[in-house]
Amino acid sequence: MKAPPTTVLGYALMGLLHQKAQSGYELRKVFATTPIGSFSDSPGSIYPALARLEKRRWTRAAGEAGDNPRQRKRFSLTAAGVTELKRWLALPVTRQEVASSMDSLWLRCAFVQQVLGIEETLRFLREADREMTTHLVSLREYQRKFMSSVEFSSGRLAFECGLAGVAVSLRGIRRAILQIERDQS
Amino acid sequence: MKAPPTTVLGYALMGLLHQKAQSGYELRKVFATTPIGSFSDSPGSIYPALARLEKRRWTRAAGEAGDNPRQRKRFSLTAAGVTELKRWLALPVTRQEVASSMDSLWLRCAFVQQVLGIEETLRFLREADREMTTHLVSLREYQRKFMSSVEFSSGRLAFECGLAGVAVSLRGIRRAILQIERDQS
DNA sequence: TGAATCATGTAATAGGTTACATGATTCT
DNA sequence: AGAATCATGTAACCTATTACATGATTCA
Structure with a gap:
């Protein structure tokens, strides 16, 4: 029918960002070192997923120093992101x-x-x-x-x-x- | 590294075909009505997967009447298919x-x-x-x-x-x- | 300074999902 | 004959995977 707003990976990232604002690299390490679901920690999955969330305005990236794109970024949930995360969590089982x-x-x-x-x-x-x-x-x-x-x-x-x-x-x-x-x- | 020979779905189909030769429709019904793994029963996944297996010469399709492509087909494992299935099953855990x-x-x-x-x-x-x-x-x-x-x-x-x-x-x-x-x- | 690791990203490819299309068979 | 179901397939789209690329930082 209609395409879902984002993937399970997207919501996993949003849930982690709700706990605290983090960089993509830190999020990757969570997937690599903890038994939270079975998500890949490869950059090819995480960064595109983060980019999709940003395009939806559910997250915001704050470059820590200047605007160099290769600089460490700190991703955080926007108000709309929190709303969407809540909506997904409240969905009936x-x-x-x-x-x-x-x-x-x-x-x-x-x-x-x-x-x-x-x-x-x-x-x-x-x-x-x-x-x-x-x-x-x-x-x-x-x-x-x-x-x-x-x-x-x-x-x-x-x-x-x-x-x-x-x-x-x-x-x-x-x-x-x-x-x-x-x-x- | 190197791409795997086929997907888990492919091996699931081969395992079922090892039990008995079946049509794609019957295989779909297995996925739809039994709790074997969580594979989709949509034609868009099953038929392309069967076509891939056939291209590898691991399965063979026998049209039951004439060569009309819209006719019911009966898929069966070839000898090479059985070999590949065995190889996969014998892989170390x-x-x-x-x-x-x-x-x-x-x-x-x-x-x-x-x-x-x-x-x-x-x-x-x-x-x-x-x-x-x-x-x-x-x-x-x-x-x-x-x-x-x-x-x-x-x-x-x-x-x-x-x-x-x-x-x-x-x-x-x-x-x-x-x-x-x-x-x- | 050189090596390792931190950190973000892209390109090619392949597979799954959804929706659509089409013909054959069965049942009333 | 018409409807439902059997049966196979295709097209568009999206996502994940793998491999590669690149710059920054840390540490010996």
């Missing part, structure tokens, strides 16, 4: 995101509390809970219907690990919900 | 694959036993065990060093779920190894 874009969901999960606050986090986690529960049910149904034959068991292993991974994530989310509810009362 | 291409690893896992047999499956699973163990250790080290501060806990949630997911997968793989060893004796 869909069945499709849970089924085939868990990386995007985890990324939103990583930023939502800091950017939107605890109320919205709770809403977000409850939505994730609901959608993942549904997804898990349909995975189990599929397993019952089509994976019951013993055939080749490493194929089953792949399926079961995927299923177990979803189940674990769901448990984590439920625990987080309970924790927040406990803290609030 | 690397740290990098475990850290940022688990989808490729699960796909290999799903096909390895059927295509390479039980001996190679055991070797594959043991390699995966080794690399995932190492990865898990480094994740825990990162957690100890940088995630100890309480800061924003939904960020921690994302990290911990990722970590728990790896731990669960690893348990699954170890259980599979034990199962195979038990069956062999």
Whole structure:
């Protein structure tokens, strides 16, 4: 239908810039040295992505000394950038995101509390809970219907690990919900 | 360095064609209706991918009636295709694959036993065990060093779920190894 | 001063996504 | 016959990847 405003990488960069203004090089190091999603740290992905954000006026680059383009730049979110980041984080959790874009969901999960606050986090986690529960049910149904034959068991292993991974994530989310509810009362 | 022979999608198609010769439409339905990886079922991805495989002589298309290009085709693996699939499945499990291409690893896992047999499956699973163990250790080290501060806990949630997911997968793989060893004796 | 690293960028290429197009078959 | 679905394909666009290029800074 309509093209999405930017890519998951774009939102990852915006989330990191929301924490603090940084240079492209520092952002690359985050991707290279921390287990935040699985984004490439290659300059060929980061700098074009930053340029796209700048063209949208969601970020602003401040050259630290003079206007030499080869100088270190400090990127920061604009007000419009913060708005867009918030919009993306507040987007409803869909069945499709849970089924085939868990990386995007985890990324939103990583930023939502800091950017939107605890109320919205709770809403977000409850939505994730609901959608993942549904997804898990349909995975189990599929397993019952089509994976019951013993055939080749490493194929089953792949399926079961995927299923177990979803189940674990769901448990984590439920625990987080309970924790927040406990803290609030 | 050098471009990979084909994409993960290409190997997914080859793995499915190894099970049985199928049409592009049937392959699309597999992606649309089963939880095998998260490949798009759009014709714009499947048919070009099949065409690439055919150009490499890894698959052959047999038109079922006449040579009308709009007729249903039945794709099957050639001998060279089987060789290439086996080569890919036998590739060593690397740290990098475990850290940022688990989808490729699960796909290999799903096909390895059927295509390479039980001996190679055991070797594959043991390699995966080794690399995932190492990865898990480094994740825990990162957690100890940088995630100890309480800061924003939904960020921690994302990290911990990722970590728990790896731990669960690893348990699954170890259980599979034990199962195979038990069956062999 | 020379080497390593910091820091930003570009060019070529290839793959995926969306939307569109087209013909064949099946069902009512 | 008309509608729905089966079935394959193409075109435009965008993004990521790889490799290369270039200048600035730091440190021995």
